[in-house]
Amino acid sequence: MAQLRIALAQVNPTVGDLDGNADLIVDWTRIAADSGAHLVAFPEMALTGYPVEDLALRPSFVEASRRALTAVARRLAEAGMGDVPVVVGHLDRRDGGRRPLNAAAWLHGGDVLIVSAKHHLPNYGVFDEYRIFERADMLPVVRLHGVDIATVICEDLWQDGGPVSVTRAAGAGLLLAVNASPYERDKDDTRLDLCARRAREAGCTLAYVNMVGGQDELVFDGDSLIVGADGAPIARAPQFLDHLLVTDLDLPEATAAEEPASVEAPGGATFTIERRTISAAPLPGHAPEPPTVAEPLDDLAEIYAALVVGTRDYVRKNGFRSVVLGLSGGIDSALVATIAADAVGPENVHAVLLPSRYSSEGSVSDAEELVKRQGLHSRIVPIARMVEAFEAELELHGLAAENLQARIRANVWMGLSNEHGHLVLTGGNKSELATGYSTLYGDSAGGFAPIKDVFKTTVWDLARWRNTAVTADLPFLHPFAEEPVPEAIIVKEPSAELRPGQRDRDSLPEYSVLDPVLADYVERDMGRDALTGAGHDPELVDRIVRLVDLAEYKRRQYPPGPKITPKNFGRDRRLPITNRWRERGDVAP
Numbered sequence: 001m002a003q004l005r006i007a008l009a010q011v012n013p014t015v016g017d018l019d020g021n022a023d024l025i026v027d028w029t030r031i032a033a034d035s036g037a038h039l040v041a042f043p044e045m046a047l048t049g050y051p052v053e054d055l056a057l058r059p060s061f062v063e064a065s066r067r068a069l070t071a072v073a074r075r076l077a078e079a080g081m082g083d084v085p086v087v088v089g090h091l092d093r094r095d096g097g098r099r100p101l102n103a104a105a106w107l108h109g110g111d112v113l114i115v116s117a118k119h120h121l122p123n124y125g126v127f128d129e130y131r132i133f134e135r136a137d138m139l140p141v142v143r144l145h146g147v148d149i150a151t152v153i154c155e156d157l158w159q160d161g162g163p164v165s166v167t168r169a170a171g172a173g174l175l176l177a178v179n180a181s182p183y184e185r186d187k188d189d190t191r192l193d194l195c196a197r198r199a200r201e202a203g204c205t206l207a208y209v210n211m212v213g214g215q216d217e218l219v220f221d222g223d224s225l226i227v228g229a230d231g232a233p234i235a236r237a238p239q240f241l242d243h244l245l246v247t248d249l250d251l252p253e254a255t256a257a258e259e260p261a262s263v264e265a266p267g268g269a270t271f272t273i274e275r276r277t278i279s280a281a282p283l284p285g286h287a288p289e290p291p292t293v294a295e296p297l298d299d300l301a302e303i304y305a306a307l308v309v310g311t312r313d314y315v316r317k318n319g320f321r322s323v324v325l326g327l328s329g330g331i332d333s334a335l336v337a338t339i340a341a342d343a344v345g346p347e348n349v350h351a352v353l354l355p356s357r358y359s360s361e362g363s364v365s366d367a368e369e370l371v372k373r374q375g376l377h378s379r380i381v382p383i384a385r386m387v388e389a390f391e392a393e394l395e396l397h398g399l400a401a402e403n404l405q406a407r408i409r410a411n412v413w414m415g416l417s418n419e420h421g422h423l424v425l426t427g428g429n430k431s432e433l434a435t436g437y438s439t440l441y442g443d444s445a446g447g448f449a450p451i452k453d454v455f456k457t458t459v460w461d462l463a464r465w466r467n468t469a470v471t472a473d474l475p476f477l478h479p480f481a482e483e484p485v486p487e488a489i490i491v492k493e494p495s496a497e498l499r500p501g502q503r504d505r506d507s508l509p510e511y512s513v514l515d516p517v518l519a520d521y522v523e524r525d526m527g528r529d530a531l532t533g534a535g536h537d538p539e540l541v542d543r544i545v546r547l548v549d550l551a552e553y554k555r556r557q558y559p560p561g562p563k564i565t566p567k568n569f570g571r572d573r574r575l576p577i578t579n580r581w582r583e584r585g586d587v588a589p
């Protein structure tokens with residue numbers, strides 16, 4: 001057995017920032033080298049950021065990634081770290097290849113030692129990798145201090161018949177997987193089970209390094225981990241934090257010489273096994289340190305963390321320092337304000353209170369109480385006179401007049417955004433987006449929508465959770481002196497306050513009834529028969545399905561926001577806007 005100290009660098013790259021990401025790789029390799037690591041691994045496409053989407057189709061970007069890779073290898077050596085092998089994901093191409101490769105390279109001694117690429121290209125949900133990448137059929141096996149280490153890339157763990165299935169035959173003593181696996185509810189448990197199963201299949205220890213941070217609608221939660229050959233957890237990194245997971249592993253020394261050269265996987269693909277040996281100085285004997293095993297966050301904590309990290313990184317990576325939002329005294333904007341305060345600091349959150357002639361008294365006083373508790377900037381801009389001035393020139397009635405108020409509010413926060421450079425946060429939740437319960441170019445306007453993938457019932461749960469969260473355990477939360485969301489906001493009846501006495505439940509079913517139907521229809525794609533078969537009231541199903549179907553055009557125009565469910569309104573769910581299909585009962589299969 002050989003004892004290797006492995007460092008998994010759970011880092012937060014930015015898509016397209018090759019220089020910044022290269023610095024990240026050099027900086028974290030320095031920390032890993034200082035901690036005595038024999039091998040450092042970075043996530044899938046850490047050098048380019050992930051996902052690069054159609055940037056991959058631009059030859060100039062592919063070439064820049066290739067140049068950046070060789071430059072990083074050289075920089076590491078020049079900085080005295082050439083003897084520490086580094087595994088890093090990047091964008092590459094094969095000579096004469098039709099499309100680029102989602103690749104991973106071993107860097108050592110100032111050079112690129114070997115480049116492999118992903119075999120299984122995910123093409124479902126938020127992923128589109130068939131569109132941009134070419135698949136590869138090679139498993140790299142690198143001998144380091146006598147241990148054969150195989151590397152695979154993300155989806156290759158999730159599908160059968162890929163390089164993982166030939167890892168045992170290749171005689172690997174460690175399987176290293178580099179990943180960019182976006183967060184969704186409960187995925188941490190799925191990944192742990194998957195890694196355990198694949199470690200048993202490969203017959204060796206498996207080290208899994210994941211990305212952290214937000215990229216448009218995706219949030220990467222880290223949660224890097226190591227499991228033994230029996231699938232038992234050995235080490236685990238905290239979720240949603242930049243982290244270097246350094247672990248001492250006892251690994252079997254290789255016995256096989258150079259065989260086999262290729263292996264047929266179940267399912268028919270043949271993988272060539274490409275081997276390299278790193279001649280490294282004898283292992284420095286350091287006393288093994290106990291592994292770090294972080295506790296996964298509970299459900300509400302991880303959802304909230306995903307919303308904060310997604311919002312923080314969207315704001316920061318797009319060059320904003322501050323945000324503006326309409327604060328109505330309702331629960332949605334209260335939760336968005338709180339997420340924003342956690343994400344960018346209360347001193348960078350600008351709340352605008354925009355009472356109209358129909359606003360309740362609590363609308364302003366509850367919003368003011370939240371502003372005080374959280375230390376936000378705020379101003380009151382009454383809209384009644386603006387509405388009157390508009391109506392003096394253009395007479396509007398009923399719904400048109402109601403929506404005018406929402407649109408005038410949107411003009412105010414877009415004006416403040418233009419004037420002061422704040423990003424506008426939009427407050428709609430998933431129940432509203434599903435049913436179209438928002439005004440186009442009104443409350444649905446803005447730049448980023450932190451809770452667009454959160455059902456209304458979960459909005460309340462999150463507000464309650466945040467009020468009792470122990471911020472000392474969660475470093476991404478702001479330490480408010482008081483509960484940040486006033487109880488009066490949590491318990492009040494939801495209302496758009498666009499006409500006297502308006503309540504959400506005059507237009508929509510109670511959220512406790514609505515949300516389970518929406519989850520089944522939107523997230524599980526159940527048709528009408530399946531929905532009624534699952535026990536939902538047929539009349540209610542018809543009403544809700546109709547609302548959802550008719551609101552597709554609104555969702556297409558909605559700002560992006562962090563995905564936290566298996567199916568978000570965004571890249572996960574792509575439906576035609578122009579669409580005459582309506583769910584009806586008794587349709588033969």
Ligand SMILES: Nc1ncnc2c1ncn2[C@@H]1O[C@H](COP(=O)(O)OP(=O)(O)OC[C@H]2O[C@@H]([n+]3cccc(C(=O)O)c3)[C@H](O)[C@@H]2O)[C@@H](O)[C@H]1O
Nearest residue numbers: 399403406432436437438439440443495496497498507553
């Ligand atoms: N297929 C299509 N493709 C493109 N555009 C399409 C379209 N169908 C309609 N449209 C356009 O959309 C317009 C209708 O949409 P829109 O103007 O939004 O108006 P609409 O959906 O009719 O009304 C907004 C609803 O949301 C409620 N709301 C508003 C604001 C806040 C809240 C809250 O929860 O607090 C609730 C409000 O009470 C009302 O029930 C049409 O006049 C037309 O211009």
Ligand SMILES: Nc1ncnc2c1ncn2[C@@H]1O[C@H](COP(=O)(O)OP(=O)(O)OP(=O)(O)O)[C@@H](O)[C@H]1O
Nearest residue numbers: 326327328330331332333353354427443494495496
């Ligand atoms: N009086 C107001 N002042 C400032 N912003 C407002 C006002 N009324 C509505 N808005 C904006 O429009 C958005 C939509 O209103 P909506 O009523 O759906 O949300 P909410 O008031 O936050 O929550 P709830 O739906 O629980 O009442 C709000 O989140 C807020 O950004």
Ligand SMILES: NC(=O)CC[C@H](N)C(=O)O
Nearest residue numbers: 122154155158180181182
């Ligand atoms: N980058 C990838 O290949 C991600 C796909 C994988 N199924 C995941 O979500 O973890």
